[in-house]
Amino acid sequence: MGDMAELKKELLKDVDLAEQLLGRERPIRTEVEIRGKITRSMVEEISRIKKEPDWMRRLRLRSLELFYKLPWPKWLTGIEVLDLDEMVYYAKPETERAASWDELPKEIREYYERLGLPELEARFLAGLVGVFDSETVYARIKKYLEEKGVIVLPMEEAVQKYPDLVKRYFMRIFPPSDHKFAALHGALWSGGTFIYVPPGVKIREPIESFFLIGRSGEGQFEHSLIIADEGAYVEWIEGCSAPRLSRFSFHDGMVEAYAHRNATVKIITVQNWSKDVINLNNKRAIAEEGARVDWVEGSIGSKLTYVYPSTVLRGDNSATRSAVVTIAKGPYLKDSGSKVIHVGRNTRSQIINKTISADGGINVYRGIVRVVRGARNATANVECESLILDDKSKAHTYPHNQVDEPTASVNHEATTGRLTEEQLFYLTSRGLTEDEAKSLIVLGFLEDVLRELPFEYATVLTKVVQLEFSEYGAFG
Amino acid sequence: MGLEVVNLTAKVGDKVVLRNVNLKVDYGEIHVIMGPNGSGKSSLAYVIMGREIYEVLEGDILLDGESIKDLPPEERALKGLFLAQQDPPQVPGVRLSSLIITYTNKRLGAQDLTRPKDPKVIKRMYEVATKLGLPKEILQREVNVGFSGGEKKRSEIMQAILFEPKIVIFDEPDSGLDIDGLRIVADYIRSLKESGKGVLLITHYARLLGYVKPDRVTVLLDGRVAATGGPELAQLVEEKGYAYLKAKLAKEKGSISA
Numbered sequence: 001m002g003d004m005a006e007l008k009k010e011l012l013k014d015v016d017l018a019e020q021l022l023g024r025e026r027p028i029r030t031e032v033e034i035r036g037k038i039t040r041s042m043v044e045e046i047s048r049i050k051k052e053p054d055w056m057r058r059l060r061l062r063s064l065e066l067f068y069k070l071p072w073p074k075w076l077t078g079i080e081v082l083d084l085d086e087m088v089y090y091a092k093p094e095t096e097r098a099a100s101w102d103e104l105p106k107e108i109r110e111y112y113e114r115l116g117l118p119e120l121e122a123r124f125l126a127g128l129v130g131v132f133d134s135e136t137v138y139a140r141i142k143k144y145l146e147e148k149g150v151i152v153l154p155m156e157e158a159v160q161k162y163p164d165l166v167k168r169y170f171m172r173i174f175p176p177s178d179h180k181f182a183a184l185h186g187a188l189w190s191g192g193t194f195i196y197v198p199p200g201v202k203i204r205e206p207i208e209s210f211f212l213i214g215r216s217g218e219g220q221f222e223h224s225l226i227i228a229d230e231g232a233y234v235e236w237i238e239g240c241s242a243p244r245l246s247r248f249s250f251h252d253g254m255v256e257a258y259a260h261r262n263a264t265v266k267i268i269t270v271q272n273w274s275k276d277v278i279n280l281n282n283k284r285a286i287a288e289e290g291a292r293v294d295w296v297e298g299s300i301g302s303k304l305t306y307v308y309p310s311t312v313l314r315g316d317n318s319a320t321r322s323a324v325v326t327i328a329k330g331p332y333l334k335d336s337g338s339k340v341i342h343v344g345r346n347t348r349s350q351i352i353n354k355t356i357s358a359d360g361g362i363n364v365y366r367g368i369v370r371v372v373r374g375a376r377n378a379t380a381n382v383e384c385e386s387l388i389l390d391d392k393s394k395a396h397t398y399p400h401n402q403v404d405e406p407t408a409s410v411n412h413e414a415t416t417g418r419l420t421e422e423q424l425f426y427l428t429s430r431g432l433t434e435d436e437a438k439s440l441i442v443l444g445f446l447e448d449v450l451r452e453l454p455f456e457y458a459t460v461l462t463k464v465v466q467l468e469f470s471e472y473g474a475f476g
Numbered sequence: 477m478g479l480e481v482v483n484l485t486a487k488v489g490d491k492v493v494l495r496n497v498n499l500k501v502d503y504g505e506i507h508v509i510m511g512p513n514g515s516g517k518s519s520l521a522y523v524i525m526g527r528e529i530y531e532v533l534e535g536d537i538l539l540d541g542e543s544i545k546d547l548p549p550e551e552r553a554l555k556g557l558f559l560a561q562q563d564p565p566q567v568p569g570v571r572l573s574s575l576i577i578t579y580t581n582k583r584l585g586a587q588d589l590t591r592p593k594d595p596k597v598i599k600r601m602y603e604v605a606t607k608l609g610l611p612k613e614i615l616q617r618e619v620n621v622g623f624s625g626g627e628k629k630r631s632e633i634m635q636a637i638l639f640e641p642k643i644v645i646f647d648e649p650d651s652g653l654d655i656d657g658l659r660i661v662a663d664y665i666r667s668l669k670e671s672g673k674g675v676l677l678i679t680h681y682a683r684l685l686g687y688v689k690p691d692r693v694t695v696l697l698d699g700r701v702a703a704t705g706g707p708e709l710a711q712l713v714e715e716k717g718y719a720y721l722k723a724k725l726a727k728e729k730g731s732i733s734a
Contacts, residue, residue: 387569422565425527430579430635431553436589440578443590444569444618462590 063186
């Protein structure tokens with residue numbers, strides 16, 4: 001614990017949490033590295049290394065064709081800074097997958113230790129999967145899950161061991177044809193977690209996957225697939241981080257989730273990439289009859305982020321709740337927005353979007369609620385709250401509702417709060433620095449979302465917010 | 477020792493609001509500032525507390541003999557100054573209890589500002605709230621959001637009590653208060669004096685002065701010190717009004733120059 005205290009003290013010296021936590025990038029030995037122009041032979045090479053079955057190889061190649069064909073998406077601005085012909089698209093660290101921390105090379109283990117993951121795993125998690133660059137380096141789940149037939153595996157291994165199961169879902173929830181970078185993901189995906197929970201099995205302890213990017217100019221395309229069979233319950237936590245990199249890296253990950261009849265899937269993301277990662281998330285879930293899908297997204301780090309947790313409420317009486325919190329502090333952009341498509345009758349959705357803009361940061365909300373004809377008595381509630389901490393910063397809200405069902409009820413509320421000079425003076429006159437005052441306001445603004453998170457993660461997020469706003473490290 | 481304002485000239489925007497103001501608040505003393513609307517009373521409070529939109533053009537502000545003129549508001553606060561605002565702003569999202577926990581932690585030099593360093597502070601804030609006639613729930617409400625005028629005044633007093641400052645500046649603590657409220661403010665002011673703290677009491681009317689006896693009175697007109705004296709000066713203003721005082725001063729000035 002003494003070490004933790006030291007580490008915390010060290011953390012307080014700088015504003016970039018990711019950098020303080022993980023330091024600057026260090027050379028990690030790679031066994032295989034594929035870089036340069038995105039070609040058919042590159043994709044085939046990745047497939048060969050992973051010893052994939054033919055159907056997956058073909059899926060990759062089909063995706064590649066789509067990537068070439070599809071237009072550059074208009075909503076994806078700013079990623080031109082990436083030189084797509086120059087990146088490392090596959091990097092396998094020189095290590096075998098470990099089932100205990102001791103087996104990992106020291107340099108990699110250190111990253112995870114600095115994030116406190118071994119401790120968290122022991123105390124709190126049902127399972128943990130660690131992905132470093134393009135490959136899974138660590139995976140372990142608690143015994144009782146195996147006994148109940150729960151599958152938690154690196155995606156590649158699931159493709160080999162359970163091809164029929166994987167094939168039924170893989171990129172069928174989020175097809176590669178959706179947009180150019182979904183297609184690129186389909187062609188290059190590597191790493192990620194596969195979770196299958198059998199009918200009626202409820203796992204109360206969360207399973208976590210932690211994704212690290214360890215080098216500059218890298219593309220990370222991890223793919224996770226979470227399936228809850230009838231009546232099952234699963235909570236999956238996704239954490240992301242990277243040390244300070246010398247050049248931009250690109251994250252084009254995908255999460256697909258499927259909640260069968262009366263099942264519940266809850267997905268929590270704490271994204272804290274360092275400020276040189278361009279982060280595109282593709283997240284989509286399908287809920288069958290009576291099922292529930294919940295998303296909680298805390299988006300703190302990265303240079304640019306595009307994230308839109310989406311749920312298709314296919315079955316009658318299915319429901320979803322999506323709470324997205326984004327912080328853009330400094331010259332960064334967060335483009336977010338939950339999307340829900342109501343197909344079944346009596347489907348319910350709740351969207352909560354909170355954005356915080358400071359020091360010139362920009363937040364954009366671009367959510368969609370669609371109610372198709374026949375989705376009788378569907379109800380949707382959307383709340384967008386923006387907090388703007390100074391004149392340099394901006395928040396834009398572009399909600400889009402498309403309601404083709406006359407019995408549906410869709411409500412949208414949007415509020416913008418701006419920190420005033422009067423408020424700032426009031427709080428500083430009570431002995432708080434400007435940064436502490438802002439941190440207090442931000443935490444208050446996020447209180448209801450923080451309360452929903454498991455305690456451990458609420459604490460982490462609270463700390464991250466405090467660090468974001470503590471220039472001199474008054475918070476600990 | 478105490479608070480000293482020396483030859484202070486200050487502006488906000490293009491407007492000079494204080495001109496060569498001198499005054500002192502010693503410990504164990506109540507110094508009352510009076511003046512009509514727009515005479516610079518609130519500006520004086522803000523400049524002493526260091527509000528950034530005000531600029532000091534000349535003069536100094538000393539606390540215990542040391543200049544605090546160039547310090548940000550939080551450092552003045554931590555040195556023991558507290559300003560109870562006339563109309564404190566709403567701070568949506570921040571609970572009153574969180575604000576109190578945060579600043580008492582800060583006063584105690586805690587590293588983590590969110591969890592109370594001294595657990596007794598929670599109990600104490602409920603006690604003080606009750607004593608001041610505030611509903612307990614108010615501590616869980618957002619700071620000043622939806623507070624009535626009286627609740628805002630009482631909340632400012634409560635925060636001052638819990639802050640434990642050396643010098644308290646009250647900016648019109650009496651406006652809009654009922655008799656009970658007035659008594660509570662007056663009791664607190666007297667207790668500050670008795671425990672050797674300094675009080676700078678800004679007030680438009682002398683109503684509160686029926687309950688607390690000032691040691692010194694300063695009248696501000698157009699940002700200048702127009703008159704200084706004891707309780708009798710407050711009495712004069714109360715009875716005859718500022719217009720009378722203004723005319724009297726003009727006349728005296730005229731007769732001197734004649």
